[in-house]
Amino acid sequence: MPSVADSEPKALAFDVFGTVVDWHAGVTQEAALLAARHHIEGDWPAFANDWRSGYAPAMARVRSGELPWTHIDALHRMNLEQIIDTHGLGQLDEAERRQLNLAWHRLPLWPDTMAGLQRLKSRFTLTTLSNGNFSLLTELAKHNGLPWDCVISAELFGHYKPDPETYLGCAKLLDLAPQDLMLVACHPSDLRAARACGLRTAYVRRPFEHGLVTIEPAIESGEFDLLAENFEHLADLLRVP
Amino acid sequence: MPSVADSEPKALAFDVFGTVVDWHAGVTQEAALLAARHHIEGDWPAFANDWRSGYAPAMARVRSGELPWTHIDALHRMNLEQIIDTHGLGQLDEAERRQLNLAWHRLPLWPDTMAGLQRLKSRFTLTTLSNGNFSLLTELAKHNGLPWDCVISAELFGHYKPDPETYLGCAKLLDLAPQDLMLVACHPSDLRAARACGLRTAYVRRPFEHGLVTIEPAIESGEFDLLAENFEHLADLLRVP
Numbered sequence: 001m002p003s004v005a006d007s008e009p010k011a012l013a014f015d016v017f018g019t020v021v022d023w024h025a026g027v028t029q030e031a032a033l034l035a036a037r038h039h040i041e042g043d044w045p046a047f048a049n050d051w052r053s054g055y056a057p058a059m060a061r062v063r064s065g066e067l068p069w070t071h072i073d074a075l076h077r078m079n080l081e082q083i084i085d086t087h088g089l090g091q092l093d094e095a096e097r098r099q100l101n102l103a104w105h106r107l108p109l110w111p112d113t114m115a116g117l118q119r120l121k122s123r124f125t126l127t128t129l130s131n132g133n134f135s136l137l138t139e140l141a142k143h144n145g146l147p148w149d150c151v152i153s154a155e156l157f158g159h160y161k162p163d164p165e166t167y168l169g170c171a172k173l174l175d176l177a178p179q180d181l182m183l184v185a186c187h188p189s190d191l192r193a194a195r196a197c198g199l200r201t202a203y204v205r206r207p208f209e210h211g212l213v214t215i216e217p218a219i220e221s222g223e224f225d226l227l228a229e230n231f232e233h234l235a236d237l238l239r240v241p
Numbered sequence: 242m243p244s245v246a247d248s249e250p251k252a253l254a255f256d257v258f259g260t261v262v263d264w265h266a267g268v269t270q271e272a273a274l275l276a277a278r279h280h281i282e283g284d285w286p287a288f289a290n291d292w293r294s295g296y297a298p299a300m301a302r303v304r305s306g307e308l309p310w311t312h313i314d315a316l317h318r319m320n321l322e323q324i325i326d327t328h329g330l331g332q333l334d335e336a337e338r339r340q341l342n343l344a345w346h347r348l349p350l351w352p353d354t355m356a357g358l359q360r361l362k363s364r365f366t367l368t369t370l371s372n373g374n375f376s377l378l379t380e381l382a383k384h385n386g387l388p389w390d391c392v393i394s395a396e397l398f399g400h401y402k403p404d405p406e407t408y409l410g411c412a413k414l415l416d417l418a419p420q421d422l423m424l425v426a427c428h429p430s431d432l433r434a435a436r437a438c439g440l441r442t443a444y445v446r447r448p449f450e451h452g453l454v455t456i457e458p459a460i461e462s463g464e465f466d467l468l469a470e471n472f473e474h475l476a477d478l479l480r481v482p
Contacts, residue, residue, distance in 0.1 A: 073416075125379060125380075125383060127379075133416070134391070134414040134415070134416075135414065135415050135416035135417075137391075138366060138368075138390050138391045138415065139366075141390060141391070142366060142390050148391075149379050149382060149383050149392075150375070150378075150379045150382070150389075150391065150392040151390075151391040151392070155414070156397055173375040173376065173396070174375070174376050174379065175314075175374070175375075175376035176376075
C-alpha cells in the first residue's frame with residue numbers, strides 16, 4: 001500500500017464530537033451551571049455520558065427507517081427528555097431545556113485543536129464530516145473561530161455516518177476521488193466505514209472523550225493510514241510546518 | 242413593513258459571481274495570459290462577457306429539465322467550447338482548456354469585499370448562496386481567504402437560483418425563518434426571487450461587473466430593504482463597526 005507520504009490527500013474531513021471538540025467537558029459544565037442556579041446536586045459528568053450514550057441508538061433508528069430523517073438537535077432533545085428526571089433536572093423549564101440542548105453548539109476545543117487546524121489549513125482543504133446538523137456545525141465553528149474551508153454535515157445527504165453515502169457524498173461535493181480525501185476521527189468504527197469507501201484514514205487519540213475514566217478503543221496495527229496523538233502530531237505526520 | 246433596523250437578520254447569504262468577486266477581470270486576465278503564451282490576439286474583455294452570457298441560458302436548460310442536473314464547472318466548459326473558436330482560442334489543448342475553465346475558481350475580490358466581510362462577520366453568520374458548485378465555491382474561498390462561516394451552493398438543493406428551493410433551502414440549513422436571512426446580491430432578479438420567498442434583501446451596486454462599459458440594472462425605489470454602494474457601506478447600513 002502506498003504511504004501517505006508518497007501521495008498526499010487533498011482534503012481532510014474531520015469528525016467533530018470528540019475529535020475536534022470536548023463534548024464531555026462542555027455538556028458537563030453547562031449542566032452544572034444550570035443545576036447550580038436551582039441548587040440541584042448531581043453527577044454532571046455521568047449526566048453528560050448518559051446523554052451521549054443515546055446518540056448512536058437514536059441515529060440507528062433513523063438509519064433503519066424506524067424514524068424519518070431527524071436532525072441531531074431534535075435527537076439530542078428527545079434523548080435529553082428521557083434522562084432529565086433521572087438526573088434531578090425535571091424542574092428545568094422549556095427555555096432552560098432548550099438552552100441546555102444548545103450546549104452542543106458551544107462545545108470547547110481540545111487544547112491542540114486550533115493550532116493543529118491552522119497548520120493543516122495551509123496545505124489541505126479542511127471540512128467537517130459530522131452527523132451534527134448543518135446549523136449546529138456552523139454555529140460551533142463560529143463560536144470557536146474554527147478555520148474550516150467549508151462545513152459538510154450528514155444532513156446534506158439525508159444519511160448518518162457510517163452510511164457510505166456520507167463519505168462518498170463528501171468526496172463528491174469536494175470533487176475529489178475517495179482516495180484524495182482523508183477522514184480524521186477518534187472513533188475506529190467511523191474510520192473503518194470510511195476506509196471501506198476508499199477514503200484515507202487518520203486515527204487521533206482522544207483518551208478523555210468520556211471524561212477522566214477512559215476506555216480507549218482497540219485498533220489493529222496498520223488498519224489506518226496514520227495514528228496521531230493529537231492535531232499537532234497529525235500536522236507533523238503530514239509534514240506540515 | 243418593519244425596517245431592518247427594527248429587527249436585524251441573523252445571517253447574510255451572498256451571491257458570489259459579480260457580487261463578491263470580479264469575474265470579468267479574472268476571466269479576462271486568465272484568457273489574456275493564455276493567449277499571450279500562444280501569441281494570439283483578441284478582445285479578452287469581450288471573450289469574458291461572451292462566456293458569461295451563456296451562463297443563465299445553460300442553467301435555464303437545467304431548470305426546465307431539458308438537461309439533467311449539471312454543475313457549473315461542466316456548464317462553463319460546455320459554454321467555453323461554444324465560443325472558443327470564435328475568439329481565436331481553438332488551438333488551446335485539453336489541459337489549457339481545463340485550466341482556463343478553472344479561472345472561475347480563482348476570481349479576484351472587489352476592493353471592498355474582504356474589509357466588508359470581516360466587519361459583517363463580527364455580527365452575522367455569513368454564507369455563500371451561489372449557483373457555483375460546492376467545490377468551486379470552496380476553492381474560491383480558500384484561494385482568497387474569504388471568511389465565510391459556511392459554504393452553501395445551489396448544488397446542495399439540486400436547483401439553481403432563482404428557484405425557491407435555493408432560498409428556502411438555505412434558510413432551512415441555517416435553521417432560520419426566511420425573514421431572519423438576508424440575501425446580498427448585485428442582481429435584482431436574484432433579490433426579487435429571494436424577496437418572494439420571504440427573505441430580506443440587500444442590493445449592492447457593482448457597476449463594473451461587465452467591465453468598464455457599464456449598464457446598471459433598473460431597480461424600483463423601496464423594492465429592496467437596503468441599497469449599498471459596496472460591502473463597507475453595507476456594514477455601515479447594518480450598523481456594524
